[in-house]
Amino acid sequence: MSRQALAELFSRCRAENRAALLPYMTAGLPDPEGSVRLFVAMAEAGADGFEVGIPYADPLMDGPVIQAAGDRALAAGSGVEVALDILEQVVAETGRPSVVMTYVNPVLRMGPEVFAQRLSQAGASGAIIADLPVDEALPFASALDRHGMGLVLFVAPTTTEARLENVVQASPPFVYGVAELGVTGERDMASSHIGSLVARVRKHSEVPVVAGVGIATPDQARSAAAAADGVIVGSALVRRVMEADTVDAAEDALRVAVGELADAIRRD
Amino acid sequence: MRLDRPDNQGRFAEYGGQFAPETLMPALEELETEFAKAWDDPGFHNELNKLLADFVGRPTPVYRAERLSDQLGIDLYLKREDLAHTGAHKINNTMGQALLTKRMGKNRVIAETGAGQHGVATATACALLGQECVVYMGEKDIERQALNVQRMRMLGTEVRPVTSGAGTLKDAVSAAMRDWVATVDTTHYIIGSVVGPHPFPWMVRELQKVIGEELQEQMDGSQRPHPDVIVACVGGGSNAMGIFYPYVGSDVRLVGVEAAGYGLETGEHGASLVAGSPGVIHGSMTYLLQDVQGQILEAHSISAGLDYPGVGPEHAYFKDRQLVEYTSITDEEAVEAVNLLASVEGIIPALETAHALAWIAKEADSLRGQTVALNLSGRGDKDVQQIIDLVDADE
The missing domain is CATH 3.40.50.1100 (Rossmann fold)
Structure with a gap:
């Protein structure tokens, strides 16, 4: 898998008149063995690709659900190494293009070049680094690029026009459109920002825009999918896993939730 | 040699920089511009120095x-x-940043605190300037620095307990940053030390x-x-x-x-x-x-x-x-x-x-x-x- 696999996914989804569904799940939840099964269940229910979350002790962009999930995964023995193993198995078993979601310090600790090598060996298509703005991105983007992958960059409702141009010029595999101010987590209302974020990016480029942050329900996913090329749902799915008593129960809950989301992102 | 200012990436050679979520980056850029302007403005220094002399006791x-x-x-x-x-020395920084908050047209302030001294100094500056103030404090610190919690409350500040991690200063900084990501349009984050993304380390050094x-x-x-x-x-x-x-x-x-x-x-x-x-x-x-x-x-x-x-x-x-x-x-x-x-x-x-x-x-x-x-x-x-x-x- 590579950056190319993501590009093919987005063009296939455009042809099918739908957005891509890219669920986020913390790697190693509820435990390293059960974790792969959860991703497989989501793929069977209609997930097009994944954000595989490397659990991190200080996740600045994450709300309480993903914070708690990270703590639990770390306590169950997960971490960077375990997450990369899980990613490799997920890509091998599902064939779905996947990116890792991480914070910058674990990447620095490994070194961007080694990190990119390891991701490439695991079959990843790229990486999302939540605390890495375009200004600091170059060494990380170059390393991923050398291995045929890409660094996802963010555009937020607060992003200025000058910053947006820098993001687009860095040619990320997709732009993460931050649908809500604030950290990850479920919201009551659908985002009002996605339409304008996509339109602002489109003025400069055809790069896919994937909406995330605050998208939890099928209605919210439908609303985001009307404009965006892809939709990320994280906390709502992670919460279901955190609430489940067994891996079987978590699989069942995810199949239902992902199935509903997959229906919702068809534009017809 | 010491540097007057970090470079245009906000770095002191290899250290510093801006490893922050994109949502905050425009606010950090604005803060750098506004602080640089204020710091070049004799009017800002006059206002700050008067408060430091008459109110702080410098x-x-x-x-x-x-x-x-x-x-x-x-x-x-x-x-x-x-x-x-x-x-404590913390008030040197909070008076400067609270005045800057006013200049930026924001009326809500957040801060983190460990020992409570920065929280009290922020609460004090906000009371003086009529700004709304929320201070994040780890629950372990709330317990061991109870006196400062009471002082902040008397000064009209809301103290929000942080239960994540060990409930100490690191967790309070993270909680304040999470608040800021959601409220950046109306809120300034008065960070309490020479830490955080550029321009904070430079700005707090200048104020201290x-x-x-x-x-x-x-x-x-x-x-x-x-x-x-x-x-x-x-x-x-x-x-x-x-x-x-x-x-x-x-x-x-x-x-x-x-x-x-x-x-x-x-x-x-x-x-x-x-x-x-x-x-x-x-x-x-x-x-x-x-x-x-x-x-x-x-x-x-x-x-x-x-x-x-x-x-x-x-x-x-x-x-x-x-x-x-x-x-x-x-x-x-x-x-x-x-x-x-x-x-x-x-x-x-x-x-x-x-x-x-x-x-x-x-x-x-x-x-x-x-x-x-x-x-x-x-x-x-x-x-x-x-x-x-x-x-x-x-x-």
């Missing part, structure tokens, strides 16, 4: 510790930041360097001798930066004292510079305590203000270039130093500050005959209950 005195000097065999001077309004600039006048060789050595405690590092910065690159020996907690060998400490390694914490490249996979470790210190696994990036720059020496002092040594200053000089210092004094007492033999200036960064009233509990537990 310049703070320099006092020669007569009996302790005799006892230790050194010539010891105390820069009395504990006599600044609210009882008044301590060292005053000392240069007060210990100018005429009324008092020039210092041979200046000593300050280092958590995030704002009081140390404030007193050191004007002297960096001079022939004055500068010593920063971190928290060794239960002892460096136990792994339970807050000595990021002495025992940590470079990485990114809270938006900035600096020294931090981390494991082999890059997970940030919990710090430990008896002093809530030093109980932090990171440190300001400019200190990391000073360390690598050997412009400042960094060392550490244990919990036990710090508590002894509180009692020493209280009984010999009639001053109860903060537990944070006591780390710096403990180093001086420990090194008295090697410092014999030298003129030593200690940044007495805060008063210790807030710690009295914690020390009583410790003594009770020992008995």
